[in-house]
Amino acid sequence: xxxxxxxxxxxxxxxxxxxxxxxxxxxxxxxxxxxxxxxxxxxxxxxxxxxxxxxxxxxxxxxxxxxxxxxxxxxxxxxxxxxxxxxxxxxxxxxxxxxxxxxxxxxxxxxxxxxxxxxxxxxxxxxxxxxxxxxxxxxxxxxxxxxxxxxxxxxxxxxxxxxxxxxxxxxxxxxxxxxxxxxxxxxxxxxxxxxxxxxxxxxxxxxxxxxxxxxxxxxxxxxxxxxxxxxxxxxxxxxxxxxxxxxxxxxxxxxxxxxxxxxxxxxxxxxxxxxxxxxxxxxxxxxxxxxxxxxxxxxxxxxxxxxxxxxxxxxxxxxxxxxxxxxxxxxxxxxx
Amino acid sequence: xxxxxxxxxxxxxxxxxxxxxxxxxxxxxxxxxxxxxxxxxxxxxxxxxxxxxxxxxxxxxxxxxxxxxxxxxxxxxxxxxxxxxxxxxxxxxxxxxxxxxxxxxxxxxxxxxxxxxxxxxxxxxxxxxxxxxxxxxxxxxxxxxxxxxxxxxxxxxxxxxxxxxxxxxxxxxxxxxxxxxxxxxxxxxxxxxxxxxxxxxxxxxxxxxxxxxxxxxxxxxxxxxxxxxxxxxxxxxxxxxxxxxxxx
Numbered sequence: 230x231x232x233x234x235x236x237x238x239x240x241x242x243x244x245x246x247x248x249x250x251x252x253x254x255x256x257x258x259x260x261x262x263x264x265x266x267x268x269x270x271x272x273x274x275x276x277x278x279x280x281x282x283x284x285x286x287x288x289x290x291x292x293x294x295x296x297x298x299x300x301x302x303x304x305x306x307x308x309x310x311x312x313x314x315x316x317x318x319x320x321x322x323x324x325x326x327x328x329x330x331x332x333x334x335x336x337x338x339x340x341x342x343x344x345x346x347x348x349x350x351x352x353x354x355x356x357x358x359x360x361x362x363x364x365x366x367x368x369x370x371x372x373x374x375x376x377x378x379x380x381x382x383x384x385x386x387x388x389x390x391x392x393x394x395x396x397x398x399x400x401x402x403x404x405x406x407x408x409x410x411x412x413x414x415x416x417x418x419x420x421x422x423x424x425x426x427x428x429x430x431x432x433x434x435x436x437x438x439x440x441x442x443x444x445x446x447x448x449x450x451x452x453x454x455x456x457x458x459x460x461x462x463x464x465x466x467x468x469x470x471x472x473x474x475x476x477x478x479x480x481x482x483x484x485x486x487x488x489x490x491x492x493x494x495x496x497x498x499x500x501x502x503x504x505x506x507x508x509x510x511x512x513x514x515x516x517x518x519x520x521x522x523x524x525x526x527x528x529x530x531x532x533x534x535x536x537x538x539x540x541x542x543x544x545x546x547x548x549x550x551x552x553x554x555x556x557x558x559x560x561x562x563x564x565x
Numbered sequence: 566x567x568x569x570x571x572x573x574x575x576x577x578x579x580x581x582x583x584x585x586x587x588x589x590x591x592x593x594x595x596x597x598x599x600x601x602x603x604x605x606x607x608x609x610x611x612x613x614x615x616x617x618x619x620x621x622x623x624x625x626x627x628x629x630x631x632x633x634x635x636x637x638x639x640x641x642x643x644x645x646x647x648x649x650x651x652x653x654x655x656x657x658x659x660x661x662x663x664x665x666x667x668x669x670x671x672x673x674x675x676x677x678x679x680x681x682x683x684x685x686x687x688x689x690x691x692x693x694x695x696x697x698x699x700x701x702x703x704x705x706x707x708x709x710x711x712x713x714x715x716x717x718x719x720x721x722x723x724x725x726x727x728x729x730x731x732x733x734x735x736x737x738x739x740x741x742x743x744x745x746x747x748x749x750x751x752x753x754x755x756x757x758x759x760x761x762x763x764x765x766x767x768x769x770x771x772x773x774x775x776x777x778x779x780x781x782x783x784x785x786x787x788x789x790x791x792x793x794x795x796x797x798x799x800x801x802x803x804x805x806x807x808x809x810x811x812x813x
Contacts, residue, residue, distance in 0.1 A: 360701070370643075420699070420700065423700065424700055427635070427638060427696070428639065428642055434604075434635050435636065435639070453736070453739065456737065456738050456741075457738065460696065460699070460731055461603075498608050498612065499615075500797070500798060
């Protein structure tokens with residue numbers, strides 16, 4: 230769920246994609262407003278380049294083990310943390326420097342696909358698509374053909390190296406996607422979005438892919454839609470920024486730029502799920518880093534929530550505060 | 566036999582009950598028709614294995630008829646025109662029909678006894694019903710579907726039906742509320758799972774309210790029992806309120 234001006238949600242969206250680049254995954258970027266090529270150019274630069282090759286091997290072996298792991302992650306916080314000492318066994322993700330852009334060489338090392346709604350041809354009338362909004366229908370077709378042609382669903386077994394497709398969809402449901410759920414209380418078609426999500430869920434479940442979607446949910450007046458959307462997703466995270474709200478001046482929040490609400494975590498392949506101890510998370514954007522921390526009192530004490538995950542099914546908040554930069558968080562949902 | 570059980574969850578995930586009933590009925594030797602609308606087959610299979618049942622084996626011996634909704638929907642949306650002439654069980658998603666008759670036909674053909682089978686009972690299990698509304702079905706179509714299923718499964722075949730719905734009390738989804746309320750009135754047994762009002766707790770995952778209807782016709786009081794529970798990897802433990810192991 231996007232924050233009101235989309236500032237921080239865009240940042241996390243880019244983190245998700247950047248992690249994909251560093252891990253050597255394929256990317257699929259869909260948007261109705263910013264051209265995907267521009268989004269790609271603005272990805273943050275990773276801090277340690279030599280992690281990349283190790284990570285690619287680690288991810289390749291992990292994806293071998295699990296055929297069906299895929300998720301729809303909304304707002305999935307994927308700001309990864311890195312162990313600076315190479316001896317630790319758990320290694321997920323990388324650090325990024327948001328003040329720098331990712332180098333073009335690194336971007337060229339991966340394959341990426343894009344979907345930019347203004348550039349797409351309108352759907353042919355004879356293609357039925359379940360009475361869905363044509364922008365969504367077109368996007369589904371595009372995703373499905375990439376998955377099929379690139380073999381993410383196992384349809385080209387002669388490809389030796391299995392890879393993962395990271396899909397990022399920006400501002401789904403907004404007016405730019407030709408959907409009026411954000412602009413009126415009684416939209417013309419309330420089912421397009423949920424049908425889209427259901428079909429997308431099916432596509433993700435049968436392929437080696439993961440998807441992050443940002444949505445301007447604060448604009449959707451019909452709350453029933455958000456409830457249904459939440460039920461159809463694996464992970465739902467909402468960002469609430471303090472910009473322009475009365476919380477900006479609240480002393481409790483003075484160190485932070487906003488709150489992070491975890492609405493849903495996945496419970497896949499298991500009866501239980503990994504839930505962190507706390508649900509009070511706040512984020513802040515420093516010059517070089519975006520961090521997510523547990524909201525605590527008094528502000529100058531720090532807590533560490535350590536999370537060892539055998540399940541790798543939930544995100545966690547890990548707070549390390551130290552002089553050389555606090556890090557955060559996220560559990561990598563792609564750790565199969 | 567011939568019972569309708571409603572599983573309802575609010576502010577939490579009640580799917581552990583679905584896993585329980587699935588393995589329970591399979592172990593009991595019943596023929597099960599499972600409409601798995603929200604997760605993949607392998608998800609249920611992995612959990613069922615932890616509970617001691619193999620869904621693959623059950624499918625192979627004809628004990629389990631599994632409708633993988635996500636896959637079926639993909640076939641409908643991206644597939645070629647159907648060759649066999651039989652409509653997909655989820656045909657209503659395409660908008661060509663507005664009711665759930667195809668889904669009902671699927672259920673009926675799956676559970677109708679043939680000469681060769683000797684299963685001890687028939688069960689229809691649905692996970693979950695609320696998603697049908699998200700896919701464009703009207704509440705009245707959903708209720709009609711359940712009504713027809715009851716006629717066939719409960720009355721005719723003397724089997725049981727277990728259905729999961731999502732239903733927060735403060736939900737703004739009026740259509741869903743309508744379906745849930747209507748089903749509540751017609752259920753023999755309601756298992757209502759709720760997250761704790763005080764928020765998340767590591768040792769108590771939620772509360773379950775068991776409402777047994779003694780009789781659907783008369784106005785006898787329902788029997789209500791409340792327990793709290795904690796979900797573990799292969800098991801769920803239930804205990805009386807306030808008596809979690811962590812507290813004692």
